[in-house]
Amino acid sequence: MPPTPRSNSNSLGLGRPILFCILILFTFLYLIRTPSAAPTPQSSPKKQPLAAPVAQQEQDGIHRQRIIGLADIHGDLPAMTSILRRMKLVDMRGEWIGGNAVIVQTGDLVDRGPALIAITRFWDTLRPQAEKAGGGVVNLLGNHEIMNALGDWRYVTKEDIASFGGERQRRAALSTGFIGQTWRHNYSITARVPFTQSFTSLPSSLTPTLPKTPRGSSSQLFLGDPTPPPASEDPFSHAAASFVHGGITPEYLSSLASEHPISKINALGSSILYSLLDTPAPLSLPRGSTEEQREFWSERGPMWNREYALDEDEDSICERAEKACRMLGVRRLIMGHTPHFGGIVSRCDGKILLIDTGISRAYGGAHSALEILYTLTPVEDSSEESSAFGSSKTSTKWIENEVVSAMYTGDRETVVLATSEREVEIPAA
Numbered sequence: 001m002p003p004t005p006r007s008n009s010n011s012l013g014l015g016r017p018i019l020f021c022i023l024i025l026f027t028f029l030y031l032i033r034t035p036s037a038a039p040t041p042q043s044s045p046k047k048q049p050l051a052a053p054v055a056q057q058e059q060d061g062i063h064r065q066r067i068i069g070l071a072d073i074h075g076d077l078p079a080m081t082s083i084l085r086r087m088k089l090v091d092m093r094g095e096w097i098g099g100n101a102v103i104v105q106t107g108d109l110v111d112r113g114p115a116l117i118a119i120t121r122f123w124d125t126l127r128p129q130a131e132k133a134g135g136g137v138v139n140l141l142g143n144h145e146i147m148n149a150l151g152d153w154r155y156v157t158k159e160d161i162a163s164f165g166g167e168r169q170r171r172a173a174l175s176t177g178f179i180g181q182t183w184r185h186n187y188s189i190t191a192r193v194p195f196t197q198s199f200t201s202l203p204s205s206l207t208p209t210l211p212k213t214p215r216g217s218s219s220q221l222f223l224g225d226p227t228p229p230p231a232s233e234d235p236f237s238h239a240a241a242s243f244v245h246g247g248i249t250p251e252y253l254s255s256l257a258s259e260h261p262i263s264k265i266n267a268l269g270s271s272i273l274y275s276l277l278d279t280p281a282p283l284s285l286p287r288g289s290t291e292e293q294r295e296f297w298s299e300r301g302p303m304w305n306r307e308y309a310l311d312e313d314e315d316s317i318c319e320r321a322e323k324a325c326r327m328l329g330v331r332r333l334i335m336g337h338t339p340h341f342g343g344i345v346s347r348c349d350g351k352i353l354l355i356d357t358g359i360s361r362a363y364g365g366a367h368s369a370l371e372i373l374y375t376l377t378p379v380e381d382s383s384e385e386s387s388a389f390g391s392s393k394t395s396t397k398w399i400e401n402e403v404v405s406a407m408y409t410g411d412r413e414t415v416v417l418a419t420s421e422r423e424v425e426i427p428a429a
């Protein structure tokens with residue numbers, strides 16, 4: 001979200017006390033509900049059964065993957081949970097029902113609203129539930145999280161400070177306390193989420209050419225660069241999407257001069273969060289920050305960039321998006337930060353997806369999320385060669401289908417933003 005210069009004082013007016021009560025109520029309800037919602041490993045000694053979507057996936061031989069993008073929340077817990085319910089990722093109690101889906105939240109959970117504690121706990125509770133079901137939760141940091149870590153509290157509400165018990169306590173929670181810790185451990189700057197690689201096993205005919213499911217927490221899985229495709233062209237090398245709060249331009253990628261730009265960007269973000277442990281509340285980057293860290297935090301960097309949202313030269317921006325996609329090994333660039341209150345915006349045939357719709361009640365925009373539905377359906381094998389020696393499989397064929405949709409709460413209809421379909425032939429191992 002764009003910081004608008006110090007306009008907080010004239011915002012909520014009379015609504016504030018009422019809003020405050022409602023939020024306290026929500027926070028209270030959330031807090032008393034959380035312990036029972038948290039997974040209790042000792043109460044279920046038996047082996048974790050496969051979640052329904054996974055079982056189904058194995059039965060009909062179709063590989064299905066859902067990837068959801070959710071943008072700037074700005075303190076609005078009720079809006080956030082109602083969208084997650086709409087996307088069938090959580091049930092009425094806020095527990096994961098998304099199976100092997102992966103959700104990426106592109107940052108700016110904080111500021112302009114009061115529920116930071118409850119929102120942070122919510123994601124920490126949901127993450128292990130999603131992983132148990134074979135899915136994942138990926139949290140990215142927005143410019144507002146970093147601003148808060150830097151001590152720039154221009155957009156922090158009084159209610160939010162009160163919910164921590166005061167400024168000192170909030171500062172502690174955001175640095176060495178539970179929020180600072182989970183930010184450093186479970187949040188990052190950018191993620192590359194492959195479509196063909198869920199947490200669960202893939203169809204066995206795919207596994208020879210695709211990397212095996214990596215182990216690790218979902219917050220760590222998608223933070224690195226793709227492994228370079230083998231000498232023979234890997235048909236899946238770009239079957240992935242890039243997520244970031246602001247935007248990653250090809251010029252910024254070039255400036256990194258790194259073979260591993262995704263890891264590099266995440267390492268830079270992490271280095272800034274860690275440097276703040278020694279230099280609390282410097283308001284801007286601490287003295288002694290490197291040129292790279294300053295470029296990262298500039299308007300050209302991934303946290304603040306708005307060029308994909310605001311550059312009106314369609315040809316030039318599409319060309320640059322294409323270039324960034326090639327460099328990142330993805331098909332689509334998905335980002336928040338620059339709101340379009342009416343709904344999710346697709347540019348360059350879905351290469352650029354702007355998913356910040358001003359969800360928070362501080363803005364009153366559309367309650368939206370992006371969905372990528374990806375399927376690989378086996379095709380009856382026509383390349384099977386019958387001969388005197390019997391039949392030998394030389395390859396397997398799949399129809400790869402991808403549907404990108406903007407989804408909204410309430411009665412608003414889903415809008416298909418982009419689709420793609422192709423036949424993929426995978427040489428037998």
Ligand SMILES: *[C@@H]1O[C@H](CO)[C@@H](O)[C@H](O)[C@H]1NC(C)=O
Nearest residue numbers: 124127128178181182185186
């Ligand atoms: C990171 O998230 C996990 C749940 O996925 C949580 O148990 C853990 O406490 C979080 N890490 C920190 C340092 O808060």
